[in-house]
Amino acid sequence: DKVKGKSNYILFKRASKEDILDQSELFKNNEILNLFLNKIPSISFIINEYRQIVYMNKYALEFSKINDLSEAIGKRVGELLNCIHSNEGKGGCGTSEACSYCGALNAFLTSHDGKPTVEDCQIILGPNKEAFDLRVWAHPTIYKGTQIYILTVKDIKHEKRSAVYERIFFHDLLNTITGLNLNIQMLKKKDCTDKDLFLERADYFVKNLIEEIQSHQILNAAENGDLLLRNTKINSIEFLKDILSFYEFQSKFNSKIIKIDVQSKNITFNSDTTIIKRIIKNMTINAIEATSKDDIITIGCKSDNNQIIFEVNNPGIMSKNIQLQLFKRSFSTKGHNRGLGTYSMKLLSSFIRGEIDFRTSKENGTTFFLSIPLNSVIQS
Template identity: 35%
Template sequence: MNVTASNTRFASPHRSPASELNRQRALLTEDDSLPTVLNAMPQVVMILNLNRQILFGNRALEEFAEAQGWKSFVGLRPGELLSCQHAIAAEAGCGTGESCCTCGAVEGILAALAGAGGARECRVLRKTRTGIEALDLKLWGTPFIWKGGSFALVAVVDISDKKRRQLLEKIFFHDILNIAGALGNLLELLAKGVVTIDKAQDDLIEMTQDLISEIRSQRELLAAESNELKVNLTTLHSRLFLEWVIRTYRNASAAVEKEIVIAEGCCGTFFTSDEILLGRVLGNLVKNALEASAPGQRVTLGCSTNGAEVSFSCHNEGVIPRKVQLQIFLRSFTTKDPGRGVGTYSVKLLTERYLQGTVSFVSTPAEGTTFTATLPIVPVRREEERWAGACGEEGVGGGAPLGCNR
């Protein structure tokens, strides 16, 4: 491929030829002092050249690369080593896609190469043989001069467990405690005789169901991320399923003064899927759409089929800012309270890893926002090898730890 400035939406697409990579690597490894120091570090450490290509990595990086199926990482950029979905999709690789402008790793590396050190956090969705995997990383970039050459010294720690714990704590402290508090207040009013059981029973049932639903959804998400979620296939009807979704969410707090309707021409077709997981997917889309809608606005659900697949759509009248669009499916990214980013990530995780489908969205000022989940009418057993080749025969990982902090 001829690399030109037009091949990038962000950082430079240019790469060093093999001869230059070999020369630079020899400069770094011609004596044992530098490798000895870096190999003593437990976290992943790498040295990059001015074109953001890896020249040297310590033993922790070598072990990670080997676990991902890479025979060599020299010349790769960090996102390519990780099988980041944006690095795979970009014509000129890591750092050159539109979404890369929001990547903390790329920002940190560019800053270090420009002479400014610092730490950044970044969120990655990577492709593995078992489907998508989310990583939350912290990266330290430092300008590094060695024997007259200018490089960037980059250390990386996987903070996914920390971010996941913060997320779950926030959900339990915020959402579940709010529901439990409201439930307790209503029970107190009942005990004092302020309200009667006849007037309170519907609210009691709804709040109890909401509480159970929140706990179950978090349990399912944890199981999904650890590949422990079981898929139970059953025959469903597309239109009847959407009618059930509307009945479930039309009385939600976010639905006050808003309407949920089924689009004209919505198809009614039988298909096979997991009822609970699909309910989570569409439920998250509906809740997000309601939260993004103003009073008096409408959320519209639809479905269509081409005979082999069935597509479910969820439309609202709002528009998502472009910078938010570029990060919409990343775990722990949110426009809500800090620590509450999970809805669209779980939609992508459940749909693509477990329901054998795809998720996409379009958001424009003229048309509003539409999320679409497309599923097979009849799922087939999907082999792990489907993910092989996403970035060549090698390099599509199986979820091995990144360094010692995972």
């Protein structure tokens, strides 16, 4: 781990205000350098050995949503961009536990050892917690006797999005169609004695196929800002029964048990059924994939602190490294370019003024929560 192997000197120490201003002047007064950096259509930062910004080009200013370089001087890149982890550690950006998984920090640390490098960085920025996929190049150099590092940043969201979408969509689609085809072939056999069973399975795979297509349509619309809300009356218990019914066959097939919490509250409220269903189904899929044979998955609903809270629990425990990377756009526990589950939950919940959270412990397993403001309730 690059981060754990570094001293407090690199991660925590900062240059004085006077030194920062002196370093910044080296670049601000260089007309040729300014012209060159501002002609290159990429986001560029120049940082010192303490990871503090001493210069940035106009594309970096635009990406950071600031008007003047003076607003950035002395800050670290995560602090300027308002990374959600930049204030968690005692030393600011780069010093929290989550920072050990930051591609931008690891790129800098490699370049600090004298090696130019490139890393992909999954980061969540700003008050709206917007997820970004960035590619960060870090190059060490010495300018007028001062050690500096040039960071070049590229937004690769669309590149990642295309790769992940295609891989997930075609992988899941192929699995579903293969399952459907196998059951149809069994039904075509003259000596088939379990036609009702194979019809039930075929029906499940057809429904799953429709769900997969709708899921990708919804997520694509959400990312493009084109998602239209369709508020309808929702009864919480009937909603949970619908979820249970959909996954009943899959849970039997996988020897998992899904049940509704007997303490679930019967609440009727107005919201978008499709979005809530997509979120809870993602939670349920994750729970099914995270559990072992004969494990029990519990889905439920309660009201607390002026909120309706849907929850999905499984007995598994989530490791710390996974907890620290949840909700990042391209992060997956399933392997390269495989999952958008927790990210999509977070994104979709924002459209219904909802919040996604989780708890995990040895005693109670892992529970994911969807909280929706109670002021949307119309009847209980």
